[in-house]
Amino acid sequence: MEKAKYLWPGDYMADPSAHVFDGKIYIYPSHDRESGIPENDNGDHFNMRDYHVFSMDEAGGPVTDHGVVLSTDTIPWAGRQLWDSDVARKNGKYYMYFSLKDRNDVFHLGVATADSPAGPFTAQGDPIRGSYSIDPCVFEEGGGYYICFGGLWGGQLQRYRDNKALAAEAFPADGEPALCAKIARLSDDMLQFAEEPRDLVILDEHGKPLTAGDTGRRFFEASWMHKHNGKYYFSYSTGDTHLLCYAMGDNPYGPFTYRGVILNPVVGWTTHHSIVEHKGRWWLFHHDSAPSGGRTWLRSMKVAELTYNPDGTIITVG
Ligand code: FUB
DSSP, X not given: OOSOEESOTTSOEEEEEEEEETTEEEEEEEEOOOOOOOOOTTOTTOOOOEEEEEEESSTXXXXXXXXXXXXXXXXXXXXXXXXXXXXXXXXXXXXXXXXEXXXXXXEEEEEEEESSTTOOOEEOSSOOTTOOSSOOEEEEETTEEEEXXXXXXXXXXXXXXXXXXXXXXXXXXXXXXXXXXXXXXXXXXSXXXXXXXXXXXXXXXXXXXXXXXXXXXXXXXXXXXXXXXXXXXXXXXXXXXXXXXXXXXXXXXOOEXXXXXXXXXXXXXXXXXXXXXXXXXXXXXXXXXXXXXXXXTSOEEEEEEEOBOTTSOBOOBO
């Protein structure tokens, strides 16, 4: 495939998390909708209520919509805003991790389970204990499962330090280390954190943590982790500078060293992605707002091929 391709022209879907289960690619996106809520820095215009699952035999081939697999109507603790999700498989069971606000307008991470990658998913009664913020992604390594998460501004990460809620939100000064995405091992039953979430530190070329003022490189939201040729890649969005970037490391906990841009800014405020290998080729799933005429809360998912240089660095897509 030479050009990035839209996957589902029939509806607005964003934040695509892709995985290969039994040879097929499954995509778990957010389901954007027009709710009439005005756009603001808090992200109130992203007012989603359910998830669909999509699958395909080949990247860029025909796509199947498996319909609604989870909705706020059946999540016992639901307030509003069903944002980014991800799915992992363990022992033949599927676990969906999702971002959702409770009835006090505080984001947590929830878990829902299914017997098939195409759902339907049944939510647990409560969020993951001690969870906060948004954008979970799950990475499996030798039978251990790690969850990464976090997002600034509307994603509420600035309301926490050391996994505890602050009395009021606080951003580091420009010269101080940036707020980090978090990572924790999941419990054996996949339903809770098995440990206190740790900082996923991203270092610059001098071995110093990226600073909060380094907005073209520091973490904002949209975590993804993958492994390629023995190296671990942590990729993410820089939010207000609209880049998808990546950092490389030697183990899932990091530290990671910033290595570059995966995708330049797209149409729309947000950028978000996942990276997956299928049949020996690597694919970047992402979104933009071009089909909706630039309405940033109505996004469309896309796929493009991802290529690596011999030294493991990623060639910026298009
Ligand atoms: O889809 C809502 C939010 O927008 C996601 O959680 C962020 O990553 C951004 O894509």
